[in-house]
Amino acid sequence: MKPTTAMTARIITIALSTFVAFLALVAVAGAHPEGRDSGAPATGDTAAFAWLHPGVVPAGWTTRRLAGSPARLSAPPGWRAAAGDPGTETMVLRAPSGHIIGYLNATPRQGGERAADWPSFRLDHNRDEGLRKDTLLAAAGDLQFRSGTGSCVLDSYTTSTGNRYREIACLVVGRTATTVIVAAAPPSRWAAEAPLLDRAVSDFIT
């Protein structure tokens, strides 16, 4: 090999190696923007889910386990089990009129739900269910739950009969099961029910 060729090769190698090193640094910084060594950092509008603090189920709450699943849904005193799809659990709080003013549901992952596109999936699904005026208020991913990592949305919609609800809907990926937990209440009741709904979501296990 001529000296000029060797020199050219060395220059190309150094330049490309420097470029590779730069890309690697950018990639690592993007994966761990907070410098954490374990667990992916939460992404998206994390402030909207700052209430999520996995903890112990408060005394007096009712816990129901999903059939054939490690998932467990807990609800405050006064809430009652309601009918739902097989393999799911639903707990509701009703006004004297019978209107649902608090709603909790846990449903095993059924197919297309993925953390990567959970917000678009959920809103698309809600439209399929006949819900209208579904507005995405916030979304975040890689949120820490008691037994896994979740992607969550906060949105508001109108049902086919004109009732308006706000919901927290999270796809939680556990070690052996992936489950959706939904917590909802009418916007007019949100301020009153949100602390209990937040607690129920925080205590959810899958």
Next chain:
Amino acid sequence: MLVVQVRKVAAALAITALIGGGATSAAFAQTHRHHHHHGIPQHNGGDHDSDNNGGPSDGDGNT
């Protein structure tokens, strides 16, 4: 020699691309493959979910 070095750099680039792909995986995709069905009629026509009766939407994927 030049060919060998270029191959090494190309391999390093490929590995870096894989790392970079992992770094962006946490971001939400804007759309998803719309493959779930419109299978449960409203107004209690299918199962007995609250969302079939004007109540809140449950967590089913409706596949």
